[in-house]
Amino acid sequence: MDFILNLSGPALYVVIFCAKIVEVTISTIRLVYINKGEKIIGAILGFVEILIWLIVVSSVLTNIAEDPIKVFIYAAAFALGNYIGVTIESKIAVGLASIQVVINEGTGEVLADILREQGFGVTIIEGKGKNNSKKNLLFIQLKRKRIPEAINLIKKYNPKAYITVNDIKSMMGGFVKK
Template sequence: MLSYLGLTGFWLYVVIFLGKMAEVCFSTLRIMFVGKSRKLEGAIFGFIEIALWVIVVSSVLDGLAQDPMKAVIYCVAFTLGIPLGVKIENLLAVGLTSVQVVAANAEGEKIGTVLREHGFGVTFLDGHSVDGTKRELVFVQLRRKRINYAIRLIREVAPDAVISVSDLRSFRGGFLR
């Protein structure tokens, strides 16, 4: 298909490479948005993804027997497009997450105070470790863009706390900023 534009050789390879990488990035974003129940964004990215796919694949298949390098370029672009798509998805950090912290009892209260001072909603539960030591469980729901900030605050107060992070599909009630 791109050969109709007069592209051959090196420039055709460049366009196949960039087109396939872009398609894989859009595929990653489509999957991310659909997984977060954001159907409109998922549909838009899906449309762009499939349009790029049709253009790139038709260009690769056109004269493939005479120029097998197009298939190699296509495969390399697919392989490199995956980590690039994941990187873009992480930079966008769309969605919500939950952070759970297990800390020594005194540290749990300090963590909660610091997080609340920085605008996070915090919930506490009392717990016990396997040896019976009293622990404080701290729960925070937040936007993904704020995960690193929250974890940095927690680590400053309680460097030995156990921290786990989970993606949330939805969130109702409570406090979220």
């Protein structure tokens, strides 16, 4: 830590900037793991995050009046860290999701079969739309990593389908294994 406190000027700015980006990125990913119930991973990431935070904050606050540029560097890295954290999280795609698809009755079974051939579990429910038109409601539970694949299949075979996607906190039974 003395190494960082002895830095000044551009070298210190680079260290603050990079360390803060890493810290906020870890923080963003940690929150996702905690929200998904992954307590151990969340705790480990939290430990690393707070270690980095303490070092970065102490270096920013040291002689802050003489070097206010550190504050700007810190704030810019915070913003970029959030962006990078969300980007990485979307690639990791921890957890499960649920896709609901509303389509005309005649195409529901066909689309369900196509999705099932690709390894998706699909449940079909009959419903009614505007003017009592018959609809199929397809319920698909899947790993978040597979959302783009499922949506692409749905759009390919039924571009007018009404699609909603939701995160799932927990799930028991069914086709998808955690």
